[in-house]
Amino acid sequence: MGEFLVSLIVALIKIAVVLGVALGLGAYLTWFERKLAGHIQARLGPTVVGPFGLLQPLADGLKLMTKESIVPRGADMPVYYLAIMMAVAPALLLFSVIPFGPEFEIFGYSIKPIVADVNIAILIVFAMGSLAVYGTIFSGWASNSKYAFIGSLRKASVIIAYEVVLGFAVLGVILLAGTMSTVGIVEAQLEKGIWFIFYQPIAFVLYLFCMLAESGRVPFDIQEAEAELVTGYSVEYGGMKFGALPLAEWYLNVVALSAIAVVLFFGGWSGPQILGPFSPYFWFLVKTFGLVFFVIWLHWTLPRFQARDVTEVAWKIMLPLALLNIIATAVAVYITGG
C-alpha cells in the first residue's frame, strides 16, 4: 500500500508539473506569437500591459473568463460543450509520453521525468492525434453555422489525410530504433551517437508538414481561412470556450508535436553538458522551442494553400514518398543489420 501511495503521489506531481508547463507555455506562446508577428510585420506587438506586454496573456485570460456564456440558437447543447473537452483533453494527453530528460534519483527513489514510460508511446501519440478530430467535428456540427460546418469538415479531411502520412513517416524511425517507447528511441540515438534526422531526412520533412497540418498552421490553415470562413469551426464560440480551441490546436498541439519531433529526430535530451544536471532539460526545451519558433515563423510568412492542394499534396505526393521511404529504410536496416 505504501509503495502504491508513493507512486501515486509521484505520478500526481509529474502530472501537475506537465499540466503547469503545458498550460503556462500555451498562454505565453500567445504573447510570443503576437510579439513575433508584430516584429515580422514591422509593428511592436503588445506593449501596454506590463513590461514588454508580458502580462498580456493574463489580461486576455481574465477577459475570456468573465465573458457571458452564449449558446447559438439551434445549437446541439451537449455536443457544443463536449467539443471543448474533446479538443483540450487529447491535446493535453499528448504530453503524457514526452520524456524531458534521463532518469534521476531523489530521496532514494529513481524517477523518470515522463508521466508514463510505456512501450506503445508513439501509438498513444497517434491515438490522441486522431481523437482531436472529434473536437473539431463536434464543434462544427453543434454550432449550427455554415462557416463552422465547412471549417470543421475541411479540418477533418486535413487531419485524416496527414495522420496517415505521419504514421508512415514515423515508421522509419521505429524501424531504426526497434522500439515505440519515446525513452527507448532517445536512448537508441544516444547509443548510436547520431540523430535520426541524418538517417531519415525525408521522414523529417514529411513529419514537419504533417505537424503544420495537424495543428492547423499556415500553409495548411484552410479550416481557419479568416478571409473565407471567418475563423472556421470556432466562430460560434465565445469566452473561454473560444479561448480553449486555439489554445489546444495552435499551442498545445504545436508544442507537443515539436517535442515528439525532437524525440524522434533530434536526439531528445542529448547535448553537451554545459549546465551540469540541468543540461538535458535545457537541450530538450531549446530544441522544442526552436521547432515551435520555426512553426510560428512560417505562420506569419507564408500564404495559404487551396483546399484542393492540401488534400492532393497529402495523398498524391507525400503518401507515395512515405511508402517508398519505409521500404527503403526496411531494406537498408535488413542489409546493415541496424
Next chain:
Amino acid sequence: MEGYGAIFVFALIAVIVGLVFAFMNEFMGTRKIDPMEDYPYECGVPVYDPEARGTFKQGYYLLGLLLILFDIEVAYLFPWAVVFRDIGLYGLIEAVLFILILALGFIYAWAKGALRWQT
C-alpha cells in the same frame, strides 16, 4: 502506477481540465439577456437557412474511406517495425507484399478519381 495507471490518472485530470474550460463562463461570466445574442453569425444579414447541417461535398466521405484503408495499414505495420530485426528476410518480404497490395488499392482509388478534389 508507473505506466498505464499514470496515463489513466492523467486522462481523468485532462477531462476535468477540459470540462473546466467548457463550463468556466457559466459560473464566472456575466448574465445579461439580449434577444439577438444567440443569433448565428452570418455577416450581418438574416440567416438564409436556419438549419446549417445540410448536404456537403462527397469528397470528404471518400477521404474517410481511404483513411480506413491506410490508418489500419499503419496500425498493422507498427508492431512489424518493432520486431523487424528478429524476423529478418521473411518479415521484409511479407511487409513489402502487404504494402504493395495496399498500394494497388491506392492506385485504383487514384485512377478512379477519388483523390481529385476539384473536377
